[in-house]
Every structure is written in structure tokens, then in C-alpha cells.
Amino acid sequence: GENVEQHPSTLSVQEGDSAVIKCTYSDSASNYFPWYKQELGKGPQLIIDIRSNVGEKKDQRIAVTLNKTAKHFSLHITETQPEDSAVYFCAASPGKFYFGSGTKLNVKP
């Protein structure tokens, strides 16, 4: 089955800096790659996604890039704010979702 690896496990940045989280996947059949933000005590929230026929997608301060050849995709958050502090999960989908292990992002004011 699919195997998704996510790095780093923790990330601490200063408010206003950029944050990058990277994921790799193994199954070339994966064609959909969502990112979720999970705040403490809440369910995961879909923040951005990308399909395999697109290389990059942006939504305000958030962007995702996909390199199908290398089988990796990344989440980029610019101008980070304290409210961006949460755990972020990537997933790869050849059908059902396979999640990465999560990245705890801490944005220091």
C-alpha cells in the first residue's frame, strides 16, 4: 500500500517567517494530495489540496507544490501568525487516504 512520510515532526518559527512542511509518497497511483490543520481538541480541517495534474496551488498565505516525478509535495505558509500554530497532516490518495505522521507548528509571537 501507500506510504507517506512527513517532515519535520516539529517546526518552530517566528511570527512573520515562512514555514515549509514536506511529504513524500510511494504509490504512483496517488493522484490527490490534501493538507489538514488540526487544532487542539478539534477535528482536522481541510486547508488546501492539489490534484496530480497540477504542479502548484495557492490560497492567500498558503501554497502547495507537487513534484510527481520525485513523489513529493510540500505545504508553504508565508507570513506566519500565532493562529497558524497547530498540527498539520498531509495525505496521499490513490483512493482512500494515507496520512503522514503530522507536523506540530509553533509560531512564536
Add this chain to the structure above:
Amino acid sequence: SAVISQKPSRDICQRGTSLTIQCQVDSQVTMMFWYRQQPGQSLTLIATANQGSEATYESGFVIDKFPISRPNLTFSTLTVSNMSPEDSSIYLCSVAQDTFYEQYFGPGTRLTVT
């Protein structure tokens, strides 16, 4: 996106008992899923809840332990049966239209088994 609610939001249960978790969506959806998130861990798919037929379980999860119902397009239940402390987790339902894509999650049910 759909508004999803789960009941209960949290519970503490005795070993050997069962708990039924409800998932309600404010609009009809084609697909509903149940996930488990063990403390500090990632999400693992338990099963896909199929309307009008038996759920489709993932490897490592069985119907006797996690019976699922889906009587209509807005509601599903997951029962955690004969619980042990290892079942202590967050149980999440998610929904999607038509395919696995664009899944939206409920707030989760935090279960502690003593």
C-alpha cells in the same frame, strides 16, 4: 462544506463495555468514513460506511469489534465493542461527495477506556 456533528464529544468507559458514536451531517453526502486517531498519532481509516449495505473495513479492523450503521445519507454510527484500554483514541467521522476526495471531518469523539 458540510457541517458535521458527533455525539458524544468525549466519554470515559469501563473495559468490557461498548460505546456507540453518532455522526450527523447537515446535508446529504455520498460517502462517510470512520477514522481512529490514537493519542499524539496520525489518522487511520477504520471503514467506509455504505448507505444501505455493510461497511467496507480496512485491514486490521473487523465488524464484530467496530459495527457500523448508515441508515441514510446524513447519519452514521460507529460502535466500539468490548472495549479495552487500547481502544482509547479519538474517533472521527468524515464525509465526501462522490469520491474519496475533499473529505471534511467532524470534531471527533475522545474516548478513554479504564
